Amino acid sequence: MLTTIICAAVTAAGLGIAVLTARRRRYRAATRTAAYALVPLGLLMTGILDWIAGLVLKPTVWAGFGVLALSALLFTASRVAERRAVAATGSDAVAPAASAPSLGPGRQATAARPAARKSGAGEDFSDIEAILKKHGI
Template sequence: MIAETVCSAVSAAGLGIAVVTAYRRRFLAAARLAAYSLVPVGLVMTGVVGWLADTALSPTAWAGFGVLAAAWLLFAGTRAVERRRAGAGGRAEAAGRDAVAPAAPAPSLGGKVRPATDRAAPRTTSSRAGSEPAEDFSDIEAILKKHGI
């Protein structure tokens, strides 16, 4: 009963502020305020406020929230343990297990494949031209060749 009265009072106050805002010729802001002001009354009329008030004051509901929190902690704890175990010694095993198709052959291209000699050498910037060697993209090329690109 109190929750419904408070929601009605908040809506009435919001609609009053919307009227004052419209009087100042700020119609868009007034319409937005009116929309926000009607939400509490709509919640009261649908029964959501009464349900929330009954839930907030119910010891059974709070016990249910406690059970849900315990379940969430169990899920989070088991996930943390799984990650710790996978990171400690099972990296190689996990990598082999998580591969999409570790024994699959390389895909066929169906067309003519360009030889690796046709590719241009990696470029270097003019400031590093003589001081450092060009970046090595051999690992990237190997991955692209593996996938037939």
């Protein structure tokens, strides 16, 4: 009942302001004001305001927001703890020895592959440079 009175009063006041604005020959502003003034009445007529009022005034809804906030707090705390563990160990692997690939006995990981890629890339660029010089570019 109270929401009906409030929405009717807001709509009436808004439409009154729109009429006064239209009398000053500011029709675009008056139309915009009338559109804003009709929103509360439309929300009231569709029943959305009753749904929102029921949503806001129910204690179970607020308890649900509390549970969601607790969940977000726990998630944040776990991320902070994980980052501190990573910073303390210097590695983001849970078991650093288990994350290393097994190469078998006598084989060692080498950094030759990135060096080979760099030299191969340099040869590719020299070929491209030669082609561009050939065509005068």
